[in-house]
Amino acid sequence: GAGVSQSPSNKVTEKGKDVELRCDPISGHTALYWYRQSLGQGLEFLIYFQGNSAPDKSGLPSDRFSAERTGGSVSTLTIQRTQQEDSAVYLCASSPQGTPLHFGNGTRLTVT
Amino acid sequence: GDSVTQMEGPVTLSEEAFLTINCTYTATGYPSLFWYVQYPGEGLQLLLKATKADDKGSNKGFEATYRKETTSFHLEKGSVQVSDSAVYFCALSGGSNYKLTFGKGTLLTVNP
Numbered sequence: 001g002a003g004v005s006q007s008p009s010n011k012v013t014e015k016g017k018d019v020e021l022r023c024d025p026i027s028g029h030t031a032l033y034w035y036r037q038s039l040g041q042g043l044e045f046l047i048y049f050q051g052n053s054a055p056d057k058s059g060l061p062s063d064r065f066s067a068e069r070t071g072g073s074v075s076t077l078t079i080q081r082t083q084q085e086d087s088a089v090y091l092c093a094s095s096p097q098g099t100p101l102h103f104g105n106g107t108r109l110t111v112t
Numbered sequence: 113g114d115s116v117t118q119m120e121g122p123v124t125l126s127e128e129a130f131l132t133i134n135c136t137y138t139a140t141g142y143p144s145l146f147w148y149v150q151y152p153g154e155g156l157q158l159l160l161k162a163t164k165a166d167d168k169g170s171n172k173g174f175e176a177t178y179r180k181e182t183t184s185f186h187l188e189k190g191s192v193q194v195s196d197s198a199v200y201f202c203a204l205s206g207g208s209n210y211k212l213t214f215g216k217g218t219l220l221t222v223n224p
């Protein structure tokens with residue numbers, strides 16, 4: 001596609017369940033980022049991929065959060081044992097290199 | 113650590129009014145500076161950027177000048193339109209750090 005694609009666009013899950021969020025970056029973009037946007041915190045950096053490796057995962061809030069990227073393309077953000085404070089919009093971005101320039105529309109996660 | 117402070121909103125203007133959204137930053141080294149815009153129901157998109165002191169970024173009638181002496185990157189537009197209604201985010205990227213640090217965003221509403 002022409003832009004960064006994220007799925008699902010909305011996800012409602014029960015507290016304690018695991019969720020997977022998917023990001024399809026722009027083809028050929030080697031850098032991929034995950035951010036979280038919540039009302040109380042604004043935009044927060046979660047993790048950065050360069051190719052399939054993650055040189056900076058300093059923003060992951062706890063060990064319940066993990067992410068992987070395969071084939072230098074699709075990335076999956078997994079949240080285990082979801083909590084209500086995980087409710088937010090999760091944004092993915094990609095770039096040819098360096099700083100993120102193109103963001104997806106996000107996945108709105110609601111934990112009930 | 114790096115930080116970005118932007119004026120709190122919401123900002124409400126009439127069409128054709130002059131717009132200024134203030135942004136100041138704290139960073140080590142020489143960051144790149146960005147303005148992103150998020151239209152209702154959409155993901156963030158890069159509006160403009162500046163990578164060194166005294167650079168002026170411009171796009172869609174918006175401008176911002178990188179002022180190192182005042183550590184500022186204020187966003188301006190001479191005549192706003194209803195379609196400019198959105199949330200605007202100021203951000204920086206450190207010289208040796210590829211992740212963005214965002215301000216909290218400023219909601220702009222332009223009335224006809």
